[in-house]
Amino acid sequence: DAGITQSPRHKVTETGTPVTLRCHQTENHRYMYWYRQDPGHGLRLIHYSYGVKDTDKGEVSDGYSVSRSKTEDFLLTLESATSSQTSVYFCAISPADSSSYEQYFGPGTRLTVT
Amino acid sequence: AQSVAQPEDQVNVAEGNPLTVKCTYSVSGNPYLFWYVQYPNRGLQFLLKYITGDNLVKGSYGFEAEFNKSQTSFHLKKPSALVSDSALYFCAVRDMWDGTASKLTFGTGTRLQVTL
Numbered sequence: 246d247a248g249i250t251q252s253p254r255h256k257v258t259e260t261g262t263p264v265t266l267r268c269h270q271t272e273n274h275r276y277m278y279w280y281r282q283d284p285g286h287g288l289r290l291i292h293y294s295y296g297v298k299d300t301d302k303g304e305v306s307d308g309y310s311v312s313r314s315k316t317e318d319f320l321l322t323l324e325s326a327t328s329s330q331t332s333v334y335f336c337a338i339s340p341a342d343s344s345s346y347e348q349y350f351g352p353g354t355r356l357t358v359t
Numbered sequence: 360a361q362s363v364a365q366p367e368d369q370v371n372v373a374e375g376n377p378l379t380v381k382c383t384y385s386v387s388g389n390p391y392l393f394w395y396v397q398y399p400n401r402g403l404q405f406l407l408k409y410i411t412g413d414n415l416v417k418g419s420y421g422f423e424a425e426f427n428k429s430q431t432s433f434h435l436k437k438p439s440a441l442v443s444d445s446a447l448y449f450c451a452v453r454d455m456w457d458g459t460a461s462k463l464t465f466g467t468g469t470r471l472q473v474t475l
Contacts (some may be wrong), residue, residue: 249402276461287449287467288403301461335402338462346391346410346453346461350402 248272249351251336257357264323266354267337276339278348279303279311281332288335294319296309326358339359361386363452365466372440372473380435382450389455392433393463394424397447406448409433420444440473447471450458 248271258264268277276295278290288304300311308330310322323330328336333355338350340346362385366423372378390418391410407418414426424435435448447470451463 274378278462279463290462293462318427337403347393347405347408348452348461348463350395353400353403 249336249338249349250280250349251334251354253354254352255329255355257359258326259359260327261325263333264320264326264356266334266336268321268351270319270336270338272338272340272349274338274340274349275316277313278337278339279309279319279321280335280337281305281330282335282353283332289320291334306359323356324355328358330356331358332356360452360469361390361452361464361465363450363464365424365448365450365469367469368467369470369472372397372439372471374438374473378435378437378440378471380448381433381468382433382451383431383451384433384455385431386452390433391455392424392426392455393451393453394418394433394435395449395451395465396420397468399446403449404444405415406435406440420435429448440471441446441473444472445473 252267259270278293294300294313295333305348312320319328335353336351364383392406394406397403409416409426417423447468449468450466
């Protein structure tokens with residue numbers, strides 16, 4: 246999985262609790278992304294980062310925040326988890342240079358909110 | 360806004376037969392197009408991309424895809440399917456003139472089932 250790790254790989258949490266998911270890369274790629282995968286929706290972009298401390302919202306950002314204090318780490322926080330945030334979360338990275346716009350994905354985190 | 364449609368939720372094919380997984384796209388400019396495969400409990404793996412040039416693009420595991428600008432399509436193909444090709448396939452698009460961080464828009468996925 247292209248030098249990308251995600252932790253934890255599985256998590257069960259209760260409604261209303263904060264949750265932080267971590268993505269770590271060893272590729273030194275500039276761009277990092279958080280997606281959620283749900284049946285019938287494919288992958289939807291939550292937030293992305295184009296450098297240290299530079300982040301922006303994706304299409305489903307409500308209820309989520311992110312931080313990137315180092316090139317290699319991108320954190321996704323669910324401020325107060327809800328059952329609708331039960332999903333599989335994927336981190337992706339990309340050099341996004343002129344020859345390589347594809348993204349490479351981590352193994353995913355399965356989050357269940359009860 | 361860019362979008363991708365994968366009109367088939369599932370494609371069934373017998374091993375040894377050719378397979379096609381369909382994808383159509385919509386962008387305001389010129390498209391960059393991608394195919395990914397996802398095996399159970401794994402992340403997405405990059406298969407191939409079209410950026411510019413030859414309309415027939417070859418990728419990993421014997422897959423290829425044909426870019427058709429007039430039909431706004433980028434169908435994934437393989438001449439002879441294997442049982443091990445059974446997986447979930449995603450098409451994705453990026454607008455060439457999207458100046459932001461290479462955001463991709465993904466289709467909803469097509470499950471490919473190859474049987475003996």
